[in-house]
Amino acid sequence: MTQSKIRQGTLVGAFTTAALMAIFYVAEQAADLPFPPFDIFQWISRILPGFLITFGIDRMIDVIRALNLGQTDDAAKLAEKMMAITLVLIIGAALGAIFFNYQTTDERHRKYSRILLPGAVMGLLVGVAVSFISDRYNFTSSVNNTLSGVWITVVFIVWGVILNWAYNRLTTPTPVPMTATPDMPEKSVQVLDRRRFLLILGGATASITVIGSGIGAYLNSMKEEVLVKITGANPKDFPNLNDKLVPVPGTRPEYTPLEDHYRIDINVSIPEVDLDTWKLAVGGLVENPTEFTLDDIRNNYEPTYQYITMSCISNRLGGDLISTTHWTGTSFQHILNEVKPKPEAKFARIESVDGFWEYLDLDLVRNDERIMLTYAWDGALLEAKHGFPLRIHIPNRYGMKQPKWITKIDFVEEWDAGYWVARGWDKDALIKATSVIDTVAVHDVYEQNGSKFVPVGGMAWAGPRGISKVEVQVDEGDWAEAELRQPLSDKTWVIWRYDWPFNEGDHTFHVRCTEGDGTPQITSTEGTRPSGASGIFKQEASL
Numbered sequence: 001m002t003q004s005k006i007r008q009g010t011l012v013g014a015f016t017t018a019a020l021m022a023i024f025y026v027a028e029q030a031a032d033l034p035f036p037p038f039d040i041f042q043w044i045s046r047i048l049p050g051f052l053i054t055f056g057i058d059r060m061i062d063v064i065r066a067l068n069l070g071q072t073d074d075a076a077k078l079a080e081k082m083m084a085i086t087l088v089l090i091i092g093a094a095l096g097a098i099f100f101n102y103q104t105t106d107e108r109h110r111k112y113s114r115i116l117l118p119g120a121v122m123g124l125l126v127g128v129a130v131s132f133i134s135d136r137y138n139f140t141s142s143v144n145n146t147l148s149g150v151w152i153t154v155v156f157i158v159w160g161v162i163l164n165w166a167y168n169r170l171t172t173p174t175p176v177p178m179t180a181t182p183d184m185p186e187k188s189v190q191v192l193d194r195r196r197f198l199l200i201l202g203g204a205t206a207s208i209t210v211i212g213s214g215i216g217a218y219l220n221s222m223k224e225e226v227l228v229k230i231t232g233a234n235p236k237d238f239p240n241l242n243d244k245l246v247p248v249p250g251t252r253p254e255y256t257p258l259e260d261h262y263r264i265d266i267n268v269s270i271p272e273v274d275l276d277t278w279k280l281a282v283g284g285l286v287e288n289p290t291e292f293t294l295d296d297i298r299n300n301y302e303p304t305y306q307y308i309t310m311s312c313i314s315n316r317l318g319g320d321l322i323s324t325t326h327w328t329g330t331s332f333q334h335i336l337n338e339v340k341p342k343p344e345a346k347f348a349r350i351e352s353v354d355g356f357w358e359y360l361d362l363d364l365v366r367n368d369e370r371i372m373l374t375y376a377w378d379g380a381l382l383e384a385k386h387g388f389p390l391r392i393h394i395p396n397r398y399g400m401k402q403p404k405w406i407t408k409i410d411f412v413e414e415w416d417a418g419y420w421v422a423r424g425w426d427k428d429a430l431i432k433a434t435s436v437i438d439t440v441a442v443h444d445v446y447e448q449n450g451s452k453f454v455p456v457g458g459m460a461w462a463g464p465r466g467i468s469k470v471e472v473q474v475d476e477g478d479w480a481e482a483e484l485r486q487p488l489s490d491k492t493w494v495i496w497r498y499d500w501p502f503n504e505g506d507h508t509f510h511v512r513c514t515e516g517d518g519t520p521q522i523t524s525t526e527g528t529r530p531s532g533a534s535g536i537f538k539q540e541a542s543l
């Protein structure tokens with residue numbers, strides 16, 4: 001009895017939870033209400049210990065690469081969504097099992113079950129708990145938190161009531177005098193009846209799930225983010241248009257199309273900031289605490305325009321978590337002059353909508369006018385996923401030091417670990433020089449002066465430290481210098497090419513680079529954690 005109860009409870013819990021999520025999804029897409037499974041995932045990913053999160057992310061990237069699932073960031077976000085939904089499904093199934101198992105058959109208590117009270121109470125408790133999680137970890141919904149809480153709680157109460165109703169239906173013998181016959185005794189009729197009920201319930205919940213997901217997906221596909229162009233920025237006025245070096249076919253685009261720019265952050269749903277209420281609050285140890293609107297920042301200070309290559313510290317050698325675009329903002333020094341940090345202020349603590357934070361050394365800000373509060377990319381205000389309305393650029397650091405969706409900057413005396421630093425990553429996160437072969441263009445072989453050449457191409461990058469030399473080695477041969485294309489700026493990757501007079505066969509190509517000041521790149525192979533990947537990139541090709 002108990003076993004079959006648990007089995008039935010698991011089934012009913014899973015069925016009803018799937019339908020529940022579909023309903024949340026439709027409400028999210030139609031009315032901008034929260035989608036609790038993602039909020040729960042965002043909560044869990046913030047409270048789990050850092051090593052577990054990093055381990056999880058590493059294995060996820062392993063799988064994405066092993067199965068060739070496309071762009072790492074897109075595949076990772078999809079995987080996170082699937083994990084979130086699976087997790088909630090498992091919790092729902094477990095709650096169903098627990099509920100079925102602990103319902104008592106004692107007649108005095110059964111009367112409560114008959115009026116569906118235990119289910120309603122369980123739904124209420126779960127709903128309230130989930131509402132609290134959503135309240136803190138949803139950064140996407142525009143509906144006020146009380147209303148969202150009521151909505152979530154009501155839906156969960158309905159879910160609990162249905163669970164309870166299903167329990168009653170499956171455990172109370174239905175009167176079946178008409179159908180029981182000598183060859184079909186009452187007991188088998190009851191079993192058949194239960195099976196039929198489970199089938200009907202399964203069919204109904206599956207229909208809700210499928211139709212709900214369809215409607216949600218359709219509504220989602222109707223949405224389109226409008227890019228708000230800004231004046232003054234001319235991203236496509238590339239400064240190196242006249243450079244004679246033609247990148248080898250198959251080399252990554254020198255300027256990443258905006259839609260292809262990598263995205264990495266701790267959120268499953270993209271945080272949505274409402275400009276009507278958003279302000280940048282700058283305070284702490286300052287003479288003049290100030291709140292800035294986006295217009296203040298855009299209109300009151302000289303804008304700066306910079307082509308920037310940014311990389312995630314988790315980018316593996318040759319990985320796709322690195323991109324180049326055109327950034328517009330204003331120097332952080334302007335803000336410093338406005339708020340006037342007190343002498344004891346040593347760091348800026350930068351905080352974001354999503355609970356992300358980082359520390360920035362004020363001496364660094366004073367000595368580097370390129371540190372920039374950024375509001376536009378590629379000539380338009382930031383897209384939501386890239387940190388609308390405000391993010392920061394800090395040269396020479398990996399992405400993890402550079403918050404998006406900034407809401408608050410506090411000047412403080414003491415340094416502390418930022419979000420990823422607290423989870424075991426490098427506290428400085430300085431960019432490592434790396435070079436990568438994008439292509440050995442075996443289909444673009446050409447002949448010149450009696451020799452056959454294969455063009456080899458890729459990029460090298462050392463952040464704002466620049467690249468002075470790129471060299472290619474084929475098999476065990478000598479390192480030969482590649483040609484460099486003038487980069488978009490002194491902060492972007494450098495596109496290079498090397499035309500090798502080849503002999504037929506299988507070959508191994510290696511690449512290495514030298515920084516602007518002559519420092520050779522690190523050649524020893526290191527993984528991404530804790531300080532970023534390094535090593536000599538290798539590619540095989542048959543000619």
Ligand SMILES: Nc1nc2c(c(=O)[nH]1)N[C@H]1C(S)=C(S)[C@@H](COP(=O)(O)O)O[C@H]1N2
Nearest residue numbers: 262263264265266312352356399400403404
């Ligand atoms: N608020 C916030 N800012 C953030 C993050 C985040 O999770 N939350 N992730 C950081 C990391 S790890 C990287 S690599 C960059 C990526 O910026 P992008 O997604 O616009 O490419 O954002 C950084 N800023």
Ligand SMILES: [Mo]
Nearest residue numbers: 312313399400
């Ligand atoms: Mo990152």
